[in-house]
Amino acid sequence: MPELDRIATTLGAECDPDDTLTDILPALRAQHPVPLVVTRDDVIQGTVGLEVVVDAFGGDLAAVLVGAVMRPAPLFDVGESVEEGVRAMRKAGAAAVIVTESAGGLFSRQRESHPVGMVTDAQVLATIGKNVTDKAPMKILAGHRDLGFNVPVSPCQRNCPIKQDIATYVDYVSQGRYVDSWTVIHETNPFPSMLGRLCNHPCETDCKRGWDPGEEPVTIRSIKRFSTDFAFQQNLWIDYKIAPSNGHRVAVVGAGPAGLTCALDLRVQGYDVVLYEREAKVGGLLSTSIPPFRFDHRQLQWELDMILATGIDVRTNANVGEGERDIHVSDLVAEYDAVFVSIGMMKGRILPIPGHDLPQVTDAMTFLRQISYDRTPEHFPIGGRVVVVGGGAIATDACQSSIKLGAKEVWMVAIEPEDRLPAFGNELHEAKEIGLNIKCGVIVKEVEADDQGQLAAVAFAPLQPMEFDPLSGKLIFASVKEVEGAERWTVGADLVVFASGQIMEAPGDPVPLTQRGLVAADRAGHTGVDKLFCGGDCVQGPSFIVDAVGWGHRVARSIRESLGDASAPGERIYQTIVERTDDHRQSEVFARTEPAILEAAKRYDMSECELPWSDREAIVQSIRCFQCDSVHHYDTAVCVLCGACDDVCPEKAIDVVVFGEDRERSSGGETMVCRTSGGDPLSGGYEGEIYINYDRCTNCRICEDHCPVNCITFERVRFVDDTMRVVEKPRITVDLPLVAVH
Numbered sequence: 001m002p003e004l005d006r007i008a009t010t011l012g013a014e015c016d017p018d019d020t021l022t023d024i025l026p027a028l029r030a031q032h033p034v035p036l037v038v039t040r041d042d043v044i045q046g047t048v049g050l051e052v053v054v055d056a057f058g059g060d061l062a063a064v065l066v067g068a069v070m071r072p073a074p075l076f077d078v079g080e081s082v083e084e085g086v087r088a089m090r091k092a093g094a095a096a097v098i099v100t101e102s103a104g105g106l107f108s109r110q111r112e113s114h115p116v117g118m119v120t121d122a123q124v125l126a127t128i129g130k131n132v133t134d135k136a137p138m139k140i141l142a143g144h145r146d147l148g149f150n151v152p153v154s155p156c157q158r159n160c161p162i163k164q165d166i167a168t169y170v171d172y173v174s175q176g177r178y179v180d181s182w183t184v185i186h187e188t189n190p191f192p193s194m195l196g197r198l199c200n201h202p203c204e205t206d207c208k209r210g211w212d213p214g215e216e217p218v219t220i221r222s223i224k225r226f227s228t229d230f231a232f233q234q235n236l237w238i239d240y241k242i243a244p245s246n247g248h249r250v251a252v253v254g255a256g257p258a259g260l261t262c263a264l265d266l267r268v269q270g271y272d273v274v275l276y277e278r279e280a281k282v283g284g285l286l287s288t289s290i291p292p293f294r295f296d297h298r299q300l301q302w303e304l305d306m307i308l309a310t311g312i313d314v315r316t317n318a319n320v321g322e323g324e325r326d327i328h329v330s331d332l333v334a335e336y337d338a339v340f341v342s343i344g345m346m347k348g349r350i351l352p353i354p355g356h357d358l359p360q361v362t363d364a365m366t367f368l369r370q371i372s373y374d375r376t377p378e379h380f381p382i383g384g385r386v387v388v389v390g391g392g393a394i395a396t397d398a399c400q401s402s403i404k405l406g407a408k409e410v411w412m413v414a415i416e417p418e419d420r421l422p423a424f425g426n427e428l429h430e431a432k433e434i435g436l437n438i439k440c441g442v443i444v445k446e447v448e449a450d451d452q453g454q455l456a457a458v459a460f461a462p463l464q465p466m467e468f469d470p471l472s473g474k475l476i477f478a479s480v481k482e483v484e485g486a487e488r489w490t491v492g493a494d495l496v497v498f499a500s501g502q503i504m505e506a507p508g509d510p511v512p513l514t515q516r517g518l519v520a521a522d523r524a525g526h527t528g529v530d531k532l533f534c535g536g537d538c539v540q541g542p543s544f545i546v547d548a549v550g551w552g553h554r555v556a557r558s559i560r561e562s563l564g565d566a567s568a569p570g571e572r573i574y575q576t577i578v579e580r581t582d583d584h585r586q587s588e589v590f591a592r593t594e595p596a597i598l599e600a601a602k603r604y605d606m607s608e609c610e611l612p613w614s615d616r617e618a619i620v621q622s623i624r625c626f627q628c629d630s631v632h633h634y635d636t637a638v639c640v641l642c643g644a645c646d647d648v649c650p651e652k653a654i655d656v657v658v659f660g661e662d663r664e665r666s667s668g669g670e671t672m673v674c675r676t677s678g679g680d681p682l683s684g685g686y687e688g689e690i691y692i693n694y695d696r697c698t699n700c701r702i703c704e705d706h707c708p709v710n711c712i713t714f715e716r717v718r719f720v721d722d723t724m725r726v727v728e729k730p731r732i733t734v735d736l737p738l739v740a741v742h
Helices: 021-031 050-056 082-092 121-132 155-159 166-174 178-186 192-198 220-233 257-268 297-308 329-335 364-372 393-405 425-433 545-562 585-589 615-623 644-648 702-706
Strands: 036-040 043-048 075-077 096-102 113-120 138-142 236-240 249-253 272-276 313-315 338-341 361-363 385-389 409-414 437-440 442-449 455-462 489-492 495-498 532-534 575-580 631-634 654-658 671-678 686-692 712-720 724-728
Touching: 021 036, 021 050, 075 082, 075 113, 082 096, 082 585, 113 121, 155 166, 166 178, 166 220, 166 615, 166 712, 178 192, 178 220, 178 236, 178 724, 192 220, 192 297, 192 545, 220 297, 220 615, 236 257, 236 297, 249 257, 249 329, 257 272, 257 297, 257 545, 329 338, 338 545, 361 364, 364 393, 364 495, 385 393, 385 489, 393 409, 393 425, 393 495, 409 442, 455 495, 532 545, 631 671, 631 686, 644 654, 644 702, 702 712
Parallel strands: 075 096, 249 272, 249 338, 272 313, 338 532, 361 495, 385 409, 385 495, 409 437
Antiparallel strands: 036 043, 096 113, 138 575, 236 724, 442 455, 455 489, 575 712, 631 712, 654 686, 671 686
């Protein structure tokens, strides 16, 4: 990157620390985004930008002094690099650095310096953007998939249950190609608005950026949300190209993430799909168990509309089970060519302790379901006391919902120590900020009633220190033991909510069950019963949304294979896209950040808590990606197998093998990226190959820099078809099941 003086701007207007924000507002507006320089007695004290006025908006600007809100301004010589300036900004919490120049010559005795300009954080971003946001050259090979290309699978994609092309959609955000990013996400993810907020992001646990000491992984989940927010705000829509009907009819039982994903995959391939849902609305857990402050319900409805508009036949209020009035699975198996049962685990468990049958005792799934229909849960004590038994994500949602609905005192009581609670740490922090009380290391023993038979209190017994599995981190329940003779801890309550697990309601014959009460099926959904497939939480137990989407994709593929339709319809137009990827090496100057949370004072209603990112925040975070999906492209007509790339690779990820030479292969790579020969065959010549270990490679581009013949570039290869088309959202003329029923 260049020196500071190459990008510095002239110093603008000045102000005094004793000026008020009202005094400086006209000058701030005139030269935004360049901040004002705060000086006193000709000495620079700091800078102040328009963002402080925005933060203070709503208060009395005339009462806020510049000195109270100004930010520091480190001084740097004109010859220093931009990287050094950025590091100083980050360390000092500054928005700019002041560029100085010595008054005398290099050998002058008088080495005083004076300010000659300023470099702001916005200028730094623009400078890096010149290197990384230019649209890469692209070539499109239409009509086929050229499988001759090496296509490395990035660690994040390998760890993703639905194998999203993460590096591509993150890179597209860094280029400002937000719609392209959203389209790539939709290739395997029909619920990006949900997974952009609520995914457990296993991709981030294996991000190469996080492999480096002192570094943290890319904020992948939040980048997904940013792209989706943009598409939603632009009123965009995915128009799916539906293949001609193939005559096969498939029934899907359960309109949750797994069922909807499977139904969409099959419908796009030309199947007639009938979706059975016992609720009055589709979405499963997404629409009946997750409270509104976790996500924007309008975006979920938008995504459901895109799925159902493909022509899926939706039948709500249609329960499939063993009851006399229920639809029986056996009848569906007889009627359809295939049946997919994905009923989830939608029933909460209440522990069978004394007092569990009091009317003021409920389970968290029922509690949250009633809220999802915009109803106050039965027996809810506005201004009273609520005790939630459990320490997971559902327990946290029940606690926060209780506070937002008007409970005066809310307790979360759990077996595990607080630092071992299954709930995500940020959710606990948010809940405690608005008044949640937490009691850990105790086990519920009794729900106590008063003389009138009404709920009065809940009693808990203290526990001895527990053991946890060193690999999974899960509690070893055999180690849960009460402290003998210890006094019980009792807390008053007007409502008790058990968030102590979920159970599946058996769908009936011929669905096979395991000893645990789950459905018996393999990872592809096969049950051993002809035409019957099962998947999702009803097979593996309570899991994450992204796992359910993965089940939907796998079972759809299994159904197609069982019906002799494993190949895609021939009407598809296929393309192989090869595009040059950008150099993001300067991105180490940026640290990982998370989206901000609405301040606690504004979180006492059901408004969404997580705030959206600005363009700048999203681009900065996406620039941090190493683009591990990029592949080395060696120009075989130029490469001379000199081995320079092998020698300089800091990760030892490259092997240059020259036939006839005893050169050690140390990378362990099996991906051959180059085979070439050169020289005069009569005098010996040379011939060899180059291998890359993409599990080691971090796309640092050092090999590209040091290639003496300039034969190395980095490219991304993608295979796409015309299944999806982005259009403006149409006016929906058919009634679709709503997320919220008012």
